[in-house]
Amino acid sequence: xxxxxxxxxxxxxxxxxxxxxxxxxxxxxxxxxxxxxxxxxxxxxxxxxxxxxxxxxxxxxxxxxxxxxxxxxxxxxxxxxxxxxxxxxxxxxxxxxxxxxxxxxxxxxxxxxxxxxxxxxxxxxxxxxxxxxxxxxxxxxxxxxxxxxxxxxxxxxxxxxxxxxxxxxxxxxxxxxxxxxxxxxxxxxxxxxxxxxxxxxxxxxxxxxxxxxxxxxxxxxxxxxxxxxxxxxxxxxxxxxxxxxxxxxxxxxxxxxxxxxxxxxxxxxxxxxxxxxxxxxxxxxxxxxxxxxxxxxxxxxxxxxxxxxxxxx
Amino acid sequence: xxxxxxxxxxxxxxxxxxxxxxxxxxxxxxxxxxxxxxxxxxxxxxxxxxxxxxxxxxxxxxxxxxxxxxxxxxxxxxxxxxxxxxxxxxxxxxxxxxxxxxxxxxxxxxxxxxxxxxxxxxxxxxxxxxxxxxxxxxxxxxxxxxxxxxxxxxxxxxxxxxxxxxxxxxxxxxxxxxxxxxxxxxxxxxxxxxxxxxxxxxxxxxxxxxxxxxxxxxxxxxxxxxxxxxxxxxxxxxxxxxxxxxxxxxxxxxxxxxxxxxxxxxxxxxxxxxxxx
Numbered sequence: 001x002x003x004x005x006x007x008x009x010x011x012x013x014x015x016x017x018x019x020x021x022x023x024x025x026x027x028x029x030x031x032x033x034x035x036x037x038x039x040x041x042x043x044x045x046x047x048x049x050x051x052x053x054x055x056x057x058x059x060x061x062x063x064x065x066x067x068x069x070x071x072x073x074x075x076x077x078x079x080x081x082x083x084x085x086x087x088x089x090x091x092x093x094x095x096x097x098x099x100x101x102x103x104x105x106x107x108x109x110x111x112x113x114x115x116x117x118x119x120x121x122x123x124x125x126x127x128x129x130x131x132x133x134x135x136x137x138x139x140x141x142x143x144x145x146x147x148x149x150x151x152x153x154x155x156x157x158x159x160x161x162x163x164x165x166x167x168x169x170x171x172x173x174x175x176x177x178x179x180x181x182x183x184x185x186x187x188x189x190x191x192x193x194x195x196x197x198x199x200x201x202x203x204x205x206x207x208x209x210x211x212x213x214x215x216x217x218x219x220x221x222x223x224x225x226x227x228x229x230x231x232x233x234x235x236x237x238x239x240x241x242x243x244x245x246x247x248x249x250x251x252x253x254x255x256x257x258x259x260x261x262x263x264x265x266x267x268x269x270x271x272x273x274x275x276x277x278x279x280x281x282x283x284x285x286x287x288x289x290x291x292x293x294x295x296x297x298x299x300x301x302x303x304x305x306x307x308x309x310x311x312x313x
Numbered sequence: 314x315x316x317x318x319x320x321x322x323x324x325x326x327x328x329x330x331x332x333x334x335x336x337x338x339x340x341x342x343x344x345x346x347x348x349x350x351x352x353x354x355x356x357x358x359x360x361x362x363x364x365x366x367x368x369x370x371x372x373x374x375x376x377x378x379x380x381x382x383x384x385x386x387x388x389x390x391x392x393x394x395x396x397x398x399x400x401x402x403x404x405x406x407x408x409x410x411x412x413x414x415x416x417x418x419x420x421x422x423x424x425x426x427x428x429x430x431x432x433x434x435x436x437x438x439x440x441x442x443x444x445x446x447x448x449x450x451x452x453x454x455x456x457x458x459x460x461x462x463x464x465x466x467x468x469x470x471x472x473x474x475x476x477x478x479x480x481x482x483x484x485x486x487x488x489x490x491x492x493x494x495x496x497x498x499x500x501x502x503x504x505x506x507x508x509x510x511x512x513x514x515x516x517x518x519x520x521x522x523x524x525x526x527x528x529x530x531x532x533x534x535x536x537x538x539x540x541x542x543x544x545x546x547x548x549x550x551x552x553x554x555x556x557x558x559x560x561x562x563x564x565x566x567x568x569x570x571x572x573x574x575x576x577x578x579x580x581x582x583x584x585x586x587x588x589x590x
Binding site for chain 2: 043247
């Protein structure tokens with residue numbers, strides 16, 4: 001490519017063509033800088049600079065009049081504060097339950113939708129399951145506030161069966177409510193991803209297995225699952241990072257709080273409350289960095305685990 | 314999976330389960346519609362009702378008395394449109410440059426973009442808020458829009474697409490014919506990148522239309538509120554006006570649903586793209 005460029009340059013020169021300023025600016029040497037400039041100017045101002053500043057802020061007590069360096073005090077406060085401790089505790093629960101729940105349900109649905117006898121109906125059913133993903137977190141929150149709330153459908157359904165459950169007002173089921181609302185919104189999304197993975201498995205594999213007399217379960221266990229591993233791994237990484245950033249569902253379901261006794265609170269929700277309800281911006285920044293650290297560690301851990309298992313190249 | 318030899322009874326079980334699950338996923342959306350046409354009694358009736366009633370207009374009028382819903386709708390449309398257009402332009406320009414040009418610091422800058430994919434965006438929120446206070450941009454459109462114009466996964470995505478969709482030979486041929494780089498971008502690169510731009514636009518639209526976190530932090534006055542933020546202000550009183558909320562949330566889910574009807578293909582593509590951020 002470089003040599004061809006100089007060919008055009010020299011051709012032009014040999015014909016005695018001089019470059020106007022316009023030609024130079026819009027030539028292949030300068031144009032790429034113009035193309036990346038708008039992005040990188042905004043990126044530096046609204047991303048790189050804030051990220052660096054938030055690190056500095058996490059060691060400061062910020063106020064509009066006077067900002068004081070407080071060393072690790074913000075981190076100490078965040079790590080000893082009951083609400084943030086609850087948030088990080090809940091996070092572990094959310095990651096385990098949400099990943100298991102969404103993985104199993106989405107995988108089963110995707111495998112069923114992939115059966116060839118469904119033909120055209122498969123696409124229609126997939127669209128139906130995917131559509132809740134178009135709805136935003138706020139709408140999801142409001143809908144499940146009604147469905148799971150007191151006097152709502154689910155509570156009365158269980159009461160009819162003789163089981164008194166309060167989903168949103170009990171420490172026992174508050175986290176599960178967040179998972180249910182989130183599952184409604186995200187399972188269809190994973191079904192779409194898993195189905196693409198399933199469709200990339202050649203039909204010959206299954207046909208050979210069928211000729212050898214493999215049962216449906218054996219075909220799933222020895223063909224589908226091993227070939228789907230990279231996508232399952234991808235889903236777990238992305239879903240874990242998404243789960244770590246849950247905010248809208250608890251914010252709406254529990255009226256801007258983290259649920260009864262902080263039983264369903266999340267790091268991002270606590271970050272919002274620290275920073276923008278208490279205006280303790282330094283502690284909010286510290287919490288942000290702790291969350292970022294957790295996200296990076298989990299991503300690395302999952303990645304090495306997968307590499308050891310030979311799940312990804 | 315090939316299912317030629319699957320017995321009928323197994324097929325029936327699969328169909329029954331799938332139809333039941335599909336209904337389970339669709340029912341809350343249908344209820345949203347039914348509840349928007351009913352009253353609070355409809356919403357909390359048990360067993361639940363599935364047929365719409367006639368109170369939609371009345372509910373809408375009462376919602377307008379409580380909040381300026383059209384203003385919020387306008388704000389959301391404005392902010393989302395600006396974000397989608399701006400972000401698509403910036404990401405396409407940068408992605409194309411990273412894919413098809415040699416320039417100094419190219420690799421360093423691209424590594425910087427890739428590295429931010431692992432950093433949660435919430436980290437930037439606190440300093441951004443202080444910046445907006447200093448600039449006097451709290452409660453303004455620019456404060457709301459500008460930080461959303463730089464989705465780094467978009468640059469990554471457009472680079473990958475430019476690499477595969479545009480051949481170097483065509484670019485060279487255009488240069489020999491005397492086209493400048495802007496013309497090459499407009500007449501050669503952009504036409505072949507359009508499907509990718511549409512996919513990116515869908516994804517950015519979804520994130521921006523439903524966004525709550527940043528508007529919650531940066532907006533103060535009712536006249537600036539976006540649709541999601543306005544709806545949350547109705548919550549938390551002694552008794553939540555659920556019938557009004559249902560009208561609002563119906564209004565909020567309509568644009569994405571309509572868009573989905575016309576651009577289903579790009580929605581499905583955007584699913585794979587969003588795994589990047």
